[in-house]
Amino acid sequence: MTPDHPTDQNAVRNLDSPRQLADWAQTLVAHHKRQLASPAPSPRPAGIDDSSSASLHRTWDDLSAGFVSLQHKNLLVDGADPAVLATAFMAALQGGYLLSAIARHTGPLEIAVEMALRQVARSLTDEPPRPHDRSHR
Amino acid sequence: MTPDHPTDQNAVRNLDSPRQLADWAQTLVAHHKRQLASPAPSPRPAGIDDSSSASLHRTWDDLSAGFVSLQHKNLLVDGADPAVLATAFMAALQGGYLLSAIARHTGPLEIAVEMALRQVARSLTDEPPRPHDRSHR
Numbered sequence: 001m002t003p004d005h006p007t008d009q010n011a012v013r014n015l016d017s018p019r020q021l022a023d024w025a026q027t028l029v030a031h032h033k034r035q036l037a038s039p040a041p042s043p044r045p046a047g048i049d050d051s052s053s054a055s056l057h058r059t060w061d062d063l064s065a066g067f068v069s070l071q072h073k074n075l076l077v078d079g080a081d082p083a084v085l086a087t088a089f090m091a092a093l094q095g096g097y098l099l100s101a102i103a104r105h106t107g108p109l110e111i112a113v114e115m116a117l118r119q120v121a122r123s124l125t126d127e128p129p130r131p132h133d134r135s136h137r
Numbered sequence: 138m139t140p141d142h143p144t145d146q147n148a149v150r151n152l153d154s155p156r157q158l159a160d161w162a163q164t165l166v167a168h169h170k171r172q173l174a175s176p177a178p179s180p181r182p183a184g185i186d187d188s189s190s191a192s193l194h195r196t197w198d199d200l201s202a203g204f205v206s207l208q209h210k211n212l213l214v215d216g217a218d219p220a221v222l223a224t225a226f227m228a229a230l231q232g233g234y235l236l237s238a239i240a241r242h243t244g245p246l247e248i249a250v251e252m253a254l255r256q257v258a259r260s261l262t263d264e265p266p267r268p269h270d271r272s273h274r
Contacts, residue, residue: 053239084248087236091249095232099224102190111221112228118259119252 009058015066016073018117018124025093025113032097033106060090070124080123092116146195152203153210155254155261162230162250169234170243197227207261217260229253 012024048056067082076082096112149161185193204219213219233249 048235048239056236056239087245087248088252091229091232091236091245092252093232094235095228095230095249098185098231098235099193099228102185102193108224108228111224112232115225115229115252115256118256122255 009062012062013065013069015069018070018075018120021066021120022117025117028093029106029109029113032100032109036100036104036106056090056094059093060086063089067120075125076123077125085120085123088119089116092119146199149199150202150206152206155207155212155257158203158257159254162254165230166243166246166250169237169246173237173241173243193227193231196230197223200226212262213260214262222257222260225256226253229256 011020015021064082064086067076067080067085070076071080071082092112092115093109096109099108099112100106148157152158201219201223204213204217204222207213208217208219229249229252230246233246236245236249237243
């Protein structure tokens with residue numbers, strides 16, 4: 001349910017572009033695929049304890065910071081809420097993990113990640129980032 | 138993780154309109170809200186066993202049948218895959234359940250359901266359903 005995240009969380013917290021988010025998600029999918037393919041099968045999803053709950057909260061916090069970073073770069077439309085975007089993304093990831101662990105392939109996680117990235121895309125401005133724009137609204 | 142579903146699964150399997158899907162999801166949210174508000178708090182999400190895995194598969198199968206039903210009523214765009222739509226919807230529901238159970242409020246589930254319904258909306262035709270159209274492509 002809460003695979004260890006092999007990714008650079010700082011990259012998520014300081015997102016420069018939506019592309020980085022997609023790359024981060026792709027890294028998670030690839031990591032999960034290796035886990036499912038390992039000779040020692042990962043156990044079925046366990047319940048949530050304090051440790052996994054804290055891990056989930058950290059990842060949510062990283063994602064939320066990442067969306068705030070996009071907002072500061074004027075890449076999010078007005079009204080887009082970084083906390084809501086992070087929650088939707090986390091829900092897709094966790095549901096995708098669960099269904100993939102049961103199915104023992106990453107198809108469901110990939111479908112869920114695509115849904116999550118499309119949800120984010122709806123909140124992106126069309127304008128390209130302005131270079132050297134350091135203004136934090 | 139897999140709350141009992143208080144809803145009429147036949148209504149899901151024989152979807153006449155996307156509105157029915159939204160109503161079904163809303164019933165799940167309301168049910169989960171009552172569970173979280175009950176004096177006897179529901180336990181933390183447990184792991185996945187054979188029983189909950191079978192329950193998840195049944196719900197996925199109901200949703201998939203529902204999207205096939207929409208497809209037969211010409212309400213889905215060409216290329217929309219009922220199985221993929223069902224997987225994305227299930228991932229959102231399950232991730233939403235998990236985050237809501239940890240947060241002890243249904244906010245995350247509501248956010249996840251909204252994302253899932255928007256994902257479905259992307260696959261809908263614009264044309265209104267033709268009355269008495271019983272053709273099954």
